[in-house]
Amino acid sequence: MSNFNHSIKVPKLYKCAAKICQEVAGGGGSIKHLIYEKKHFNTKALYALVVTTFQRAQEIDLLLKRTKLFEKEPRLEPWLAKVFISELMWGKKILPKSEAKPVQTILAYEQAFKAHLSDSSVNHIEGNIIVKKPRYVRINTLLTSFNESLELFQEEGWVLQQIKDHQNYDSFIEQVSLLEGDLFLRDIHISDLLIFPHGTQFYNHPGYKQGAIILQDKASCIPVHILSPPPGSIILDMCAAPGMKTTQLAALMKDEGTIYAVERDPKRFDVLNKIVETSGSKCIKAINKDVLECNSSDFPDVEYILVDPSCSGSGMVDRVEMTLSKNNARLEKLAGFQIKILRSALTRYPNVKKVVYSTCSLYPEENEDVVRQVLETNNEFRLVPADTFINKTWKNFGSPDFGDIGKFCLYAKPEEDLTNGFFVAVLERCKEGEYNQFFNGRSLKYMKKHERNEKRKKERHLEQTKENIDEAKVSTELVNLDESEGRKIKKKKKKDNSENIGEINENIDEIEDSTELVNQNGNEGIKFKKKKKKEKLEKNLDHINENIEERKDSTELVNQNETEGIKIKKKKKDKNSNQETLYETTEETLEQEQLELNLNQKKKKNKKHKEQQQNTDDVEITEINIKEDKNEKNIDTEKVSKNKRKNEVEITDAFVTTKKKKNHKSKDINVENEVVAEDNFLGDKLKKKKRKVDKLDSLNDTDYSSKMNNDNNESLKKKKKV
CATH class of the missing domain: 3.40.50.150 (Vaccinia Virus protein VP39)
Known part of the structure; x- marks a missing residue:
């Protein structure tokens, strides 16, 4: 409790007394209540110390003011200092032997306190404050008679003093104030009340413990004595x-x-x-x-x-x-x-x-x-x-x-x-x-009016509180209903969400499996397509080489015979045209076969993955669109090549007929050169076409695979978000 930072503690009795004084002064309760609540081992000493501190409060305050103790010792706790001063000046007149700083501080001011206490003004305060009240004991006539109690006290050594004058109150008070030793009196107003000298203790008396005697002040007995009910x-x-x-x-x-x-x-x-x-x-x-x-x-x-x-x-x-x-x-x-x-x-x-x-x-x-x-x-x-x-x-x-x-x-x-x-x-x-x-009639009217107003206020307040209670009940019922319905909805949603999550997880697993299959099938289809196209190009190159060789042979025959050369030329042209038609037809048939294979694959996929028809259908539609675009491009390129060839054939025919009229020999040479040039021209065209087809295939394959992967990834993300 003390503000001093010291290793030696203040004795517990004084520390506890200071704390009780502080609580009492702050309105924390009565002295008796707080003392018995602390359950100190020496209740009697604690009570005396606290009571003396308050009884001497004015003298203590005056001593503190004159010595300026708190100004010189600001770290000293006020109530602890007051308790020590009370003990030193009016209690035991000594402080406990302790090296605690608060104890040593108060002892250092002992001579100053005594010097100021000898002043007449302090003594004047002392005379007005202290009241030496006698000990009053009421006999409990429910358990014992008054005469029996008197005999018991007398057997214990107490001497009953007789009242000099029952009608003289001042004389009676003088007798009470002079009580000492073994003398006791009977009160002149309360018949079952005895008066003992100041300071007499009965807390350990057998009669007190048994309830035969009650320690009750005379002033507290007067109201009941005046009421006096029969x-x-x-x-x-x-x-x-x-x-x-x-x-x-x-x-x-x-x-x-x-x-x-x-x-x-x-x-x-x-x-x-x-x-x-x-x-x-x-x-x-x-x-x-x-x-x-x-x-x-x-x-x-x-x-x-x-x-x-x-x-x-x-x-x-x-x-x-x-x-x-x-x-x-x-x-x-x-x-x-x-x-x-x-x-x-x-x-x-x-x-x-x-x-x-x-x-x-x-x-x-x-x-x-x-x-x-x-x-x-x-x-x-x-x-x-x-x-x-x-x-x-x-x-x-x-x-x-x-x-x-x-x-x-x-x-x-x-x-x-x-x-x-x-x-x-x-x-x-x-x-x-x-x-x-x-x-006072006016005050009565005012009081009644005031009571009516207060009553109305209370009634209004009660009505309002009832309305508030009713509203609160209704609101609580609604809230309970809403909560119950909300709980049901939440449970249902949880079930639905759990089911949906299970379905989504299953769908995601199936989609992952299907995407793997699609990727595998797509890669296999691309490989197969590339293989077929390579085979086609190899066959076409073989045909072109054969045509070149045949044209070389035909030039030799043209040198021998113009007519035979012309026939051979026509035959070769027919062959070339047939080869081109064959080339075109083979490409178309291969593409149709590829489409049929893809359709068969799609049918198989649809049978396996019915729950994910939308995702797989989207993928298949994209594949078909890409293939159709490819087919359209191929058909357009083939048409352009056909038209070019026809134009070239017509040009060559016109050129040949004009040359025939001029010179057979030059015609033969020119025809031979033209055939060679035409063969070279056709070979170059076919090579360029092959390169373009390879580029388109590579581009389409990469686009197709990337498109498929992107579509699959987007569909997976959407499913997971849901």
């Missing part, structure tokens, strides 16, 4: 925890009747049950509920009500609230709750005769002002002077700022009454001829 009554304790007043009511009623003990906080409700159980009472019905949500149907025929609501606790001597500054925002919030609960006690239970309102606060905002606001809007109850129930032997009352309300209300002040600070107001139902002198 045995057999029906009582409502609206804020019952921890249960001291509840068990006191049961003892006062001799455990006859019914006490509804209501507590809304679950933890405090558990404490209430434990105390009720140890008290031995059977008429108490503990209820864990918010009392503001209850009415006469929950607690029928209630006659007496004790209203002791949550408050600031500013009257508790051993609480931090005695030393902390006033928190107006918190007081306003508490006062609002207190007004509601007191008003509900006066309006919701028609059989109620008497209501006692009490707090352990010394602030008028929680006391007189709450009573004023409630009485101004209620003409069925009146305020009764509280001192009439304690023999008019009380000294402290409410503030004169509230007129008669202050006079009728009772205060217990720690410095004067040697108890915790307390406030008590008594309200009784008006009988015939009685009236509430503090009733």
Whole structure:
């Protein structure tokens, strides 16, 4: 917790005390609650250290201001320093032997603290703060009688001191303040309450452990004493925890009747049950509920009500609230709750005769002002002077700022009454001829109007919330329906997708197989085509060579005989024409055979791969188109070659006839030369044609294979995307 970086740790007791002080100052809970929650092995020492630190808070702050400790030692943790100063100056007067830096720092300022503490102003503060409150013990008459308890204490060595004057309150307070040693007193107001010297401990006493004696402050006993319900009554304790007043009511009623003990906080409700159980009472019905949500149907025929609501606790001597500054925002919030609960006690239970309102606060905002606001809007109850129930032997009352309300209300002040600070107001139902002198019709009208508006707001809010709930239900139902339908659709889609994926995978496998087959078949077809074309060209070359040889032989015969030469020439021409026709027909027949083979292959493929007809049909259509283009090109080239040959033959015929008229010899020579030239010309043409055909075949083969591969790849990609 300390900000010092040191290897030696601060003793755990002081570290724990500093942490509790910090939490209490920050509103984290009461001193007792936080101490018992820590479960420290030395609870008594821890409690004394924390209480002393808060009791001496003003002196400690003044010492810190004069010594400028935090300015000189900025790394020192504030609450730890305050705990050490409290222990050094007012506790054990020494600090533990430790080399821890915080301990050594406080010890270094010890002489400065003592010097400033001797100042008169500090002593003046000290005289106003410290209250040496005696130990009050209430005898639980449900388990033991009062006389038996007195005898037991006397057997233990205690001496009962007699009251000098029961009607003189100042004399009684003086006797209480002078109690010491083995002396004890019996209270003049509460008959079953004993008073022991300050500092007396009973936590280990057998009577305390068995529930025969209850450690309860006198101020806490006064509200029940004033309510004083007779045995057999029906009582409502609206804020019952921890249960001291509840068990006191049961003892006062001799455990006859019914006490509804209501507590809304679950933890405090558990404490209430434990105390009720140890008290031995059977008429108490503990209820864990918010009392503001209850009415006469929950607690029928209630006659007496004790209203002791949550408050600031500013009257508790051993609480931090005695030393902390006033928190107006918190007081306003508490006062609002207190007004509601007191008003509900006066309006919701028609059989109620008497209501006692009490707090352990010394602030008028929680006391007189709450009573004023409630009485101004209620003409069925009146305020009764509280001192009439304690023999008019009380000294402290409410503030004169509230007129008669202050006079009728009772205060217990720690410095004067040697108890915790307390406030008590008594309200009784008006009988015939009685009236509430503090009733204000205007404020009642205003209050009723305000209540109507609040009621309307609540009704509207409830209607709106109901509508919102209905809409939310409808929307949730729709959402559930949509979710269920969506789940069904998703399941169906998943099934369909899984089926489609399976089919697609199967199709892809089949397509891959088919593409492999197509590629194989395509390659085989191309090879076969090339082979056929080569064979054709070889045959044509053989024919051309034969023709050339035959023409050479014919030239020799022409030299011998013109007529024979002419005949031979004609024959050769006929042969050439026949060869050309044969060449053309052979090419056409080969191409037709190739087409038939391709068609047969297509039919076989269609039978094998019915599911992929579209893909295979596309491939086959592309093949047919390419082949048809090839055929058209070949046919066009052949037609052009035929026309050229015809023209050449006609030219040669014309040339021959003209030469015949001039000279037979020259004719023979020319004819021979022309035949040779024609043969050479035809050979060159055929060679060029062969080259063109080879180029076209190679180009077509590459285009065809690339086209097939591209088409197959594109079809595979589309299938995978789907």
